[in-house]
């Protein structure tokens with residue numbers, strides 16, 4: 001700590017000032033945290049209340065007696081449209097969409113990044129720019145062409161079709177992540193491997209893949225969150241039976257037969273969000289680390 | 299009988315519009331140890347990269363074992379290379395780094411192990427085999443990088459400053475090791491260094507580069523005693539060659555050299571050799587190049603080419619085995635290399651013997667050698 005004051009202020013006074021500042025800082029952070037946690041709190045307490053209690057009590061009050069009925073209904077009994085199977089089948093659909101799409105787009109991104117950073121060819125920068133551009137085209141613009149393509153491939157309304165859509169849309173971001181990460185790997189390492197006799201895929205597999213843990217985590221979290229939370233592609237390119245959980249959630253909340261079951265809606269929303277929460281809790285540490293890890297130390 | 303291992307003809311290399319290598323010509327026989335020297339940024343690493351096939355050449359021919367290397371990929375050129383920045387694989391252990399080339403070539407595991415052990419003990423890195431590069435010091439990394447090349451048995455080794463980060467003692471040991479390796483394997487080596495002594499002791503051939511051009515290529519002795527121009531003269535040798543402005547004229551006895559020494563009458567010396575490129579009677583301003591060891595104590599030095607003169611000493615620098623005197627000639631600091639027991643103080647006069655048979659003459663305008 002540098003200290004520029006020349007002894008005019010006494011030591012205790014400075015200590016007090018430090019603690020006050022500290023306190024203010026923590027108070028501010030606390031307020032932000034509360035602000036962000038409030039909706040989650042409301043969701044959790046509401047999901048544990050009975051409908052009567054919800055109608056009678058205030059939004060923020062704690063449940064009088066804890067009651068998991070709403071969760072059970074949301075999981076396996078809530079009605080979306082005509083079916084009343086809860087979220088379970090749709091959650092499973094989302095898994096079947098997200099897992100392959102995340103893995104495939106991450107793999108393609110890694111290869112692309114490897115080529116665009118270490119095997120540059122005439123025009124490779126233009127291709128990179130175009131790829132990036134693809135990532136910033138609004139979803140709505142591609143809906144119609146995409147529907148035509150899926151129809152031509154006879155993938156309309158299927159889960160593989162949705163996987164394809166997410167892979168294509170994800171490639172620009174995964175490529176960007178990997179390319180920027182691999183750019184910081186010294187070029188002489190590639191040269192050394194070439195002289196050692198390794199080819200394109202051997203260098204990728206033996207030299208680059210082992211280096212990639214941080215950026216793989218970043219990419220997987222990013223892609224998983226994007227794909228899991230996607231609604232527009234899900235609602236546009238699915239049909240009854242292949243809908244992802246986000247679409248099902250929407251249907252549950254919007255099916256207006258009888259009374260509005262807020263507790264079921266809340267539990268369903270939490271269930272739909274749990275996988276992404278889980279991924280963040282497990283790998284969030286690496287996410288932050290991966291985002292800041294720019295350099296590869298030789 | 300020894301064949302040409304490497305020949306480079308009219309090689310040019312541009313990066314964009316920037317000319318990095320200009321008309322480079324090199325020919326190297328099997329078993330040659332070619333050392334490339336030159337100031338930082340003169341294109342030494344680029345030249346090695348071109349030989350290795352890691353950079354495409356702009357024009358010109360590179361042949362290894364008389365085979366044109368155009369379009370041949372690095373892995374098929376049968377070369378091994380040590381990179382200036384080590385370029386170790388960061389996620390592999392030292393052992394894996396060294397055996398990687400054998401692994402991708404699918405060499406038998408037992409053979410890999412045997413070679414690994416040989417190289418590790420040669421380079422004194424046997425205890426480090428399980429470590430990752432990040433856990434090594436600079437010198438250790440450099441030895442691993444050497445090891446990676448030495449496990450191969452290539453036609454041609456390319457070394458880019460492989461000893462620059464070692465401490466003095468280890469460096470000396472490794473230098474001897476490299477020399478031994480060169481002899482025992484009859485290996486052909488292209489070697490980049492900044493170290494004069496390394497260049498002189500290791501090389502069978504030295505190429506001095508500047509600004510992407512080869513200034514001179516020849517045996518260490520040729521480079522040292524007959525530098526092709528003032529740049530080579532100045533660059534090779536430490537302390538470097540004295541370059542003294544003078545006026546010369548061919549006379550009956552040889553070449554007469556007049557050097558301004560701050561007094562009314564110039565210092566006049568006679569070189570018994572005439573300067574061939576000078577017409578009789580023509581007087582010319584030149585730069586006389588004399589190595590410090592060719593200006594020394596007059597005792598026990600006789601011969602037609604020895605001229606003794608008295609000069610005012612500016613600085614005395616004892617260096618253990620020798621004592622260096624600095625004096626002013628032709629307006630330049632001139633260093634003389636005296637025996638260690640020479641007793642002289644700054645501000646006094648000293649008698650110096652000039653061995654003019656060793657003198658080089660250069661044109662001041664172009665730096666070109668005259669004799």
Ligand SMILES: Nc1ncnc2c1ncn2[C@@H]1O[C@H](COP(=O)(O)OP(=O)(O)OP(=O)(O)O)[C@@H](O)[C@H]1O
Nearest residue numbers: 313316318336337338339340341342343344345382
């Ligand atoms: N990829 C590149 N693109 C553009 N210029 C380059 C590239 N690589 C090297 N250069 C330039 O080429 C010149 C020669 O570089 P090189 O690395 O061969 O020098 P060097 O003789 O090995 O120097 P040092 O002794 O410092 O290692 C330098 O001026 C450098 O800036």
Ligand SMILES: [Mg+2]
Nearest residue numbers: 342343382458
């Ligand atoms: Mg270099």
